[in-house]
Amino acid sequence: MENGVDNLGTHNRVALVGDIGGTNCRLSIMSSSGEIMERAESISSRNLTLDKLRGRMEQLCVDFRMHSESAYSFVGGSLAVAGLINQERGVMEASPHLKHWVGTSLRDMLGDNFPGTHTIENDATAATFAEFRLGAGIEARNMIYVSIGTGIGGGLIIDGSLYRGSGGFAGEIGHIYGGSQRLCSCGKYGCLEAMNSGSGMEMQIAAREFEGSGTCGTREPFQYIDVEFGDASRLEMIENVGKNIGTGLSSVVNILNPDTLVIGGGVMRALGHKLLNPIMASLRSGAFYEVTRDLGVSIGGLGDDGGMLGAGLLLFEQVSEPTDSASR
Numbered sequence: 001m002e003n004g005v006d007n008l009g010t011h012n013r014v015a016l017v018g019d020i021g022g023t024n025c026r027l028s029i030m031s032s033s034g035e036i037m038e039r040a041e042s043i044s045s046r047n048l049t050l051d052k053l054r055g056r057m058e059q060l061c062v063d064f065r066m067h068s069e070s071a072y073s074f075v076g077g078s079l080a081v082a083g084l085i086n087q088e089r090g091v092m093e094a095s096p097h098l099k100h101w102v103g104t105s106l107r108d109m110l111g112d113n114f115p116g117t118h119t120i121e122n123d124a125t126a127a128t129f130a131e132f133r134l135g136a137g138i139e140a141r142n143m144i145y146v147s148i149g150t151g152i153g154g155g156l157i158i159d160g161s162l163y164r165g166s167g168g169f170a171g172e173i174g175h176i177y178g179g180s181q182r183l184c185s186c187g188k189y190g191c192l193e194a195m196n197s198g199s200g201m202e203m204q205i206a207a208r209e210f211e212g213s214g215t216c217g218t219r220e221p222f223q224y225i226d227v228e229f230g231d232a233s234r235l236e237m238i239e240n241v242g243k244n245i246g247t248g249l250s251s252v253v254n255i256l257n258p259d260t261l262v263i264g265g266g267v268m269r270a271l272g273h274k275l276l277n278p279i280m281a282s283l284r285s286g287a288f289y290e291v292t293r294d295l296g297v298s299i300g301g302l303g304d305d306g307g308m309l310g311a312g313l314l315l316f317e318q319v320s321e322p323t324d325s326a327s328r
Helices: 050-067 106-113 121-133 191-195 198-213 230-258 266-271 273-286 302-317
Strands: 013-020 022-030 034-041 073-081 084-086 093-095 117-122 143-148 152-158 161-163 261-265 296-299
Touching: 013 050, 013 302, 022 050, 022 093, 022 302, 034 106, 034 302, 073 106, 073 121, 073 302, 084 117, 093 106, 093 117, 106 117, 117 121, 117 296, 117 302, 121 143, 121 161, 121 191, 121 261, 121 302, 143 230, 143 266, 152 191, 152 230, 191 198, 191 230, 198 230, 198 266, 230 273, 261 266, 266 302, 273 296
Parallel strands: 013 073, 073 117, 143 261, 261 296
Antiparallel strands: 013 022, 022 034, 084 093, 143 152, 152 161
16 A cells, blocks of 8 residues: 555556535445445435535445455545536635535545545536446537536536536536526526526425415425426426526527537436426527537436546546546
């Protein structure tokens, strides 16, 4: 072991990876080939503290050592987080959903407690990379990824490479104008995310129930997934949300002219074609026919693991030899 990192070759390498979204935190041990080797129970990220996160990660490492039957080379840790990440400092500079962590150096936390190399990435950007390498975008050259969950995130693959922009913040599709003047959780008015994300849909449902009953009780996250075909008001809401998202995406598609569009996230997974169909109708209506004619569109293929897998792939790419099995 050198500097706390085992050196057993690339085929037995593992990393501690996580995805801290606006609602849930997921942690796992991942191999360089993209396999989840050990998984911690998902926990709420809304009141998650740094100490609790560190404790969960340490316990996961202990559990993995106890359960693994072979020797593995631990290369480091990587987190995908719902916020704007300063790549140079490893600090979250802004986050609509994890405001209590703004200014926190998550990379320093990893470096102070775990050996190896450490990376921090925006959660949607990480999921974009995972879908490109392992999921629905594996054949893409120019790809847009959209995540519809607690918020709306996105990421870009341009000319076969992940595109972060000059400051590392590219892909914030949820914060383009969305057709309303509602205050977004980011502090600006009119964002696509404000009305058309999971939290925006919950807000609409809660407001309608309040108007109907005069009370608004507590609810579990994402109760919109319980929509039945007979629930006309919720189906109408989903139709409108899909129309709004499709309108926003038509502008993005016209600007970037991708060959592939992948739509993922918890809302997309829950609603499937109930949401995808109005998105596509609106997208094709708003974008140039020539731009959408050969556009491949699919629902993300990696589910809740996309952010974790992307975080791990980005870490392995950083420490990898060109022949590593996670590389193309």
